[in-house]
Amino acid sequence: EVQLVESGGGLVQAGGSLRLSCTFSGFNFDDYAIGWFRQAPGKEREGVSCIRRLDGITFYEDSAKGRFTIANDNAKNTVYLQMNSLKPEDAAVYYCAADWARYCGGDYISYNMNYWGKGTLVTVSS
Numbered sequence: 001e002v003q004l005v006e007s008g009g010g011l012v013q014a015g016g017s018l019r020l021s022c023t024f025s026g027f028n029f030d031d032y033a034i035g036w037f038r039q040a041p042g043k044e045r046e047g048v049s050c051i052r053r054l055d056g057i058t059f060y061e062d063s064a065k066g067r068f069t070i071a072n073d074n075a076k077n078t079v080y081l082q083m084n085s086l087k088p089e090d091a092a093v094y095y096c097a098a099d100w101a102r103y104c105g106g107d108y109i110s111y112n113m114n115y116w117g118k119g120t121l122v123t124v125s126s
Contacts, residue, residue: 002026002115004034004096009120012086020081020120022096030054033104034079035113036070038092038122047111048094050104051079059109063089088126093119 008020022034035050049070051058058070069082079096097113104110 002098004098004115004117006094006096006117006120009094009122011123011125014086014088014124014126016086016124017082017084018086018122020083020094020096020122022079022081022117024077024079024096024098024115027098029100031101032098033101033113034072035097035104035109036079036081037095037097037109037111038090039095039119040089040092043092045095045111046092047109049081050109052101052104054101057104057106059104059106061109083122086122086124088124091122091124093121095119 004024033052036048039045048064049060051070051072067085071080096117098115099113103113
């Protein structure tokens with residue numbers, strides 16, 4: 001059974017940084033991708049970033065480019081999302097998700113990933 005657990009959320013002032021972690025287990029295939037999504041109250045879920053395990057291809061949503069960095073630690077079965085220069089509009093519940101690598105590309109992230117964590121809350125004060 002695939003399981004994903006997010007951690008690292010919290011309260012931060014605008015301009016500050018947070019590092020989210022997604023620790024996962026249960027994959028019976030190596031060619032997978034991990035994605036980060038977020039959902040703010042009253043808004044639709046938004047794909048933020050993703051990374052493919054085998055070739056390291058990454059995707060960033062436009063507002064994340066230059067501020068967020070996704071990284072994969074295969075030895076720890078963990079994917080990190082380093083978020084810098086946080087803005088109030090970044091506040092949301094952040095979810096990690098996983099599926100086959102084709103669900104993540106250099107210019108897209110699929111919202112149809114089948115495995116999801118329960119989320120971690122990021123609050124950004126202005």
